[in-house]
Amino acid sequence: MVIVVTRAIGFVLVIALGYVMKKRxxxxxxxxxxxxxxxxxVTLPCAILASTQALVWEGYLILPLFLGLLANLILDAVGYWEAKKSGRRAAVGLMQLSGYNIGTFTLPFVQAFFPPAALVSVLLxxxxxxxxxxxxxxSLAASLDKKEKGLSLRGFAQNLYRSIPFLVYLTAVLLAAFQVGLPKEITALVSxxxxxxxxxxxxxxxxxxxxxxxxRELLRLFKLLTLRLGTNLLLGFVFYLxxxxxxxxxxxxxxxLASPISVVAPVYALKLGSNSSEPANLNSLSILVSLLLMMLLLFFFA
Structure with missing residues (x-):
């Protein structure tokens, strides 16, 4: 518990540092x-390469891999629907509500409180x-932003192809599936x-x-976060039972599912042309809420 709390406090302090530097x-x-x-x-692709070296492929783990994709698609639909209903940019609404920050937030929690074998299902x-x-x-958001009548599969594929982190993760998972490890020198360097x-x-x-x-803006942040938490609660109920x-x-x-919103969600919202601070504010708030959820889950699972 001390490790998780310390890491979360560290996250908050670094966020505060960035905010203070901007204000000054x-x-x-x-x-x-x-x-x-x-x-x-640079840093995210290197973090991906370093973390996936622990992957060991097992048959049943294809299900957690599929569920990670499915949970994102469901949150995409919820975010898109909410933005449309609120009269806001649907692409940004889709982007800012989706994804899970597992690599830099949840993995340390799992490493601290669960057996080493548990790491594999989380990574998958x-x-x-x-x-x-x-x-x-x-890719979904950009395609829908350009063509409201339908999704361009070609545009979707092109955006995936241009994503360096995605290509690195795909390569790392394929290497793990074929039990091919990187040399220790490369692993040490990317770490x-x-x-x-x-x-x-x-x-x-x-x-x-x-x-x-x-x-009004604060109420909207709580509304969006409640919408995400409610969706994840429903998914968790189905997954667990x-x-x-x-x-x-x-x-x-x-x-x-208790993880914060993906840390790159505000990056992509910025890339989509968003000038609002809402994605970043929502992301920061989700980190604090996720810490409380993690502690609650630990209480029940311990």
């Missing part, structure tokens, strides 16, 4: 695009999650950059964060 004029909000480029093209859920988080959700990923991602969130929100999986795996699926 050390960094401009426009500079967030530089940090997002570093995260998406994250593999399906990564398919959407690292390109899939953005250096990968370890910087949580710091840069949280610093970027702080730069994008805007605490000057009125009561009805899936033919070992109890430990079902518990870990609940932990994955």
């Amino acid at each position: 004029g050390v960094i401009r909000r426009e500079d967030a695009s530089i940090f997002s480029s570093l995260v998406m093209n 859920f994250d593999a399906g999650n990564a398919l959407m988080v690292l390109g899939g959700n953005y 250096i950059a990968g370890n910087a990923n949580p710091f840069l991602a949280m610093l970027m969130l702080g730069i994008l964060l805007d605490l000057d929100v009125d009561s 009805f899936l033919p999986l070992p109890e430990l795996v079902r518990q870990l699926l609940l932990v994955c």
Whole structure:
């Protein structure tokens, strides 16, 4: 518990650092695009390569992989529907509500409180999650933004192909499936950059964060977060009670669903042309709520 709380406090402090630096004029909000480029093209791919070296493929783990993808698609639909209903940009609404921050938030929790074997099912859920988080959700959002009448499969594929994190994750999972490991020298090298990923991602969130929100905006943030939590609660109920999986795996699926919104969601919202601080504010709020959920789950599973 101490490790999880300490890490969460660290996240909050780095977000606060980014916010204070922006307020004091050390960094401009426009500079967030530089940090997002570093995260998406350097530190996140390196973190993916380093973390997936622990993957060992087993037959039943195809189900957690599929569920990671499915959970994203359901959240995409919920976010798209809410934005349409509220008269806002549907593409941004889809993007800011979806995805799970497992690599930089949930994995340390699992490593601290569950046996080492538990890591595999979480990584496989994250593999399906990564398919959407690292390109899939953005591809859907971008395609729907350009063509409201239908989804362009060609545009979807092109956006996935251009996503460096997605290509790296796909390569890493394929290597694990064929039991091909990277040389220790390469793993050690990418770990250096990968370890910087949580710091840069949280610093970027702080730069994008805007605490000057009125009561209506604050209510909307709580509405969006409640909508996401309600969707994940329903998914968790179905996953835990009805899936033919070992109890430990079902518990870990609940932990994955309790994860914060993907840290790259505000990056892609920015890429879609969003000038609002709502994606970053929602992301930061989800981190605090997820910490409470993690502690609650630990109480029941311990």
